[in-house]
Amino acid sequence: MQYCFVEGSFADLARELAEYLHVEVGDNLDANLKDEVLKKLVTASAGLNSYPEKEFTAAYNLLVYLVMQSPSVNMFLPRICENLSKPITSAPVNGAGLALNVLTTIFNLLQPDNEVRSNVFTAILRLVKNSGNFETLRPQLKKLDTWIEEWDLDEEDQRKLFGQLADVAEENGEQGESYQYVLKALRTFESAEYSSKEAQDLSLRALKAALVSTTHFDFHDLTSLPTIQALSDDHSEYSELLEIFSEKELEDYNDFRDENEDWLETEGLDNSVLHRKMRLLTLASVAASTNSKELEYKRIAKALQIPVEDVEMWVIDVIRAGLIEGKLSQQKQVFLIHRTTYRVFGEKQWREVATRLDTWRSSLRAVKEVISRERQQAEAQKERELHEAERKIAGASGMGAGRRTIGGRENMVEMGTD
Structure with a gap:
């Protein structure tokens, strides 16, 4: 939260x-016409x-403080935002940062449900797009x-x-962020708009x-969208x-x-890029x-x-892409698979999973039978050893008791002799 301290x-x-x-x-001040003064x-x-750059922030903070006291605050803020979106000619290096600070102050001073807050945010986006300060915006997007x-x-x-955010992210080299905001924008269309030009x-x-x-290798996020299907x-x-x-x-x-x-050439789709990507997907x-x-x-x-001889290079590339996991065995000339990723999961893949589950179940059943037999044999052996x-x-x-009897008789004989 930012505050303006003015006396x-x-x-x-x-x-x-x-x-x-x-x-x-x-x-106007004498007549107490505050809104006329503010205009x-x-x-x-x-x-x-x-x-002068050193006076910019103080002057704007004072203006914002005065405007915020008006019941017609929403009438003035859009104009201020528009002015701040223009170049700060006195500060060609720091101008964007100065304007961004003022806009952030305005944004934080407004009540959360104030409709003008979205206009202020739009002005912030324009500044970020032109100045390349996307990192300052990223934490707030949460x-x-x-x-x-x-x-x-x-x-x-x-x-x-969402479209503005996508443009800002793309302009700042954040292609992944831009793509996600385009998807968010696509999800806002109603069924009647799926085939519209905008969609x-x-x-x-x-x-x-x-x-x-x-x-990007998982295309399910696109194939599931009605607007994409309408293409x-x-x-x-x-x-x-x-x-x-x-x-x-x-x-x-x-x-x-x-x-x-x-x-492909007309649409600007580079065949070398697509061909390489298709090889990685094929290997997966x-x-x-x-x-x-x-x-x-x-x-x-x-x-x-x-x-x-090029196989190992491509396997390494597909591992780096996160599509599969495993290790190469040059001696055996095989790739040992640890984990794979399905590009699409449909009826065919469910059948493969069912087949593997049946195989695992059969293997587990065989292991269980072996363990059961070994256990039975161990228990039988233990029983035999116990009986033995x-x-x-x-x-x-029995042998100990016999010797004592004989010894007793011997003693009695000896005693009789004496």
Whole structure:
């Protein structure tokens, strides 16, 4: 939370700021027409962008303090935000930071449910986009869902806000963040709008970003969106390409590329980028579909259409991409699979899981039978050893009793002799 600490009455402070801005407000102050005074001050505040840098923050804090005392505060703040969004000519290096500080102060002084707060936030986004200060904005975005609820934004306004955030993130090189905000914007469309131009433009933006991204490999977030599904009517090539990257393999992409080479170039889709990504996805699919935990180099080379000597390089790349886990065995010329990722999980994958579960169940049943037999044999052996021990103990007890009787008779004989 940020605060403005200013001392003095409204009239004294307004007169001081008016003199600084070279504005005449005496008559309105005498008549106690505060809003008229503020109109002149706010209009003149545009000139602060050319005032000395060291005086900029203090002057604006004073203006904000005066405006916040008006019951018509929402009438003045949009104009202030507009002025702050323009270049601070007196501070070409620090100007964006100075304006951002003032806007942040205004944002924090407003009540959470004040509708103007969204306008202030929009002005902050414009500044961040132009200045490249995305890192200063990132921590605050955790509260975005709460703000949207407090501002009671409808779907259209939410979509506009998400679009602005996507633009800001993209401008600052945050492609992943930008992509996520485009997806959020796409989720705001109603069923009647799925095929609208706005929906299609956003859908194509998201799809292109996902296709060329070097880190995005799971396309389920796109295939599940109705707006993306609606592309099949007017953008069939994109729909086909999405299907290939979602669940098909390199050979399918090569066929598509041969048939649509001009289209790929027109759409600005780099074939080398797509081809490399498709190889990584194909290797993930091959690893996921193998029944054993060993994948031969030759099979990988055939699926990726590469020489065997390049297999290890591609396996390392797909491990770095997080699609599979395992280790290479150069001696055996196999890739030992530890974990795989399904690109799509449908009926075929459920059947594979069912088959593996049946195999594991059979294996566990066999292990259980072996353990049961070993346990029975161990118990039988233990029982035999116990009986043998008891027999030996009983035999030993009988022999001891016989010797004592004989000894007694001997003693009696000896005693009789005496």
